[in-house]
């Protein structure tokens with residue numbers, strides 16, 4: 001594995017320039033030792049990815065976005081995760097493949113990209129033909145997308161903020177809307193829209209892009225702007241997942257905002273606009289989502305919904 005990119009790390013827009021091989025940490029809080037908080041056949045993604053056998057999901061520890069409300073705060077902002085050598089990472093991925101999952105799903109892979117790229121290439125050399133999925137906050141360096149696309153089949157980016165001031169408040173980078181849009185444009189240009197589109201998951205996705213947006217309580221205007229922006233840039237064929245599952249996390253109290261779930265009325269305002277603009281390939285979350293997929297990374301299997309499938 002080539003760890004040169006960790007030496008003066010500029011893998012993400014934070015541009016820390018720290019030597020992670022020497023054990024230094026930048027904003028993502030991770031050294032060059034890969035840490036994984038969970039590797040599981042996961043049923044909490046959209047049916048296009050979970051199908052009937054689950055999405056082979058590797059949750060990487062740390063995050064470069066560090067939104068204070070992160071629903072995976074134990075791993076993105078906390079300490080959860082086990083250090084894995086590259087060979088152990090490979091073995092872990094092989095274990096997921098052996099379970100018959102529909103894809104390998106790398107969650108927050110940006111800051112461990114040298115490991116993930118190496119892993120993808122090794123698995124392909126071994127004949128693993130499953131789609132590889134890049135599951136991300138949307139906070140990317142646009143110039144890195146081509147590298148990702150060389151080994152990745154499916155991009156699953158969030159588009160969190162159209163409102164730069166909200167991005168500044170939540171993740172301390174007002175550049176998010178601009179950077180996320182530039183990266184997303186490259187993802188779509190290189191991979192197209194998610195294909196095949198089967199919202200029931202009988203035929204799982206093989207390639208392309210689906211954009212997620214998590215509606216935040218009291219921030220409907222941001223969500224409406226996201227939807228309008230995506231429509232303007234990509235038209236109504238862009239596959240979307242509009243999520244209602246937000247739950248207040250410990251950081252919300254500390255920041256004195258986002259301290260409640262999203263109301264049905266707020267969520268409906270967003271989905272009404274999605275319908276009005278003619279988006280046809282859309283995942284909508286009934287109610288306010290299920291707590292079955294609210295993770296507890298202190299458990300061996302963090303998701304109750306996955307434990308129930310075992």
Ligand code: SF4
Pocket residue numbers: 009010011012013014015016017018020025026027028029030063064110111
């Ligand atoms: S990956 Fe981590 S250390 Fe590297 S630039 Fe991003 S936040 Fe900084």
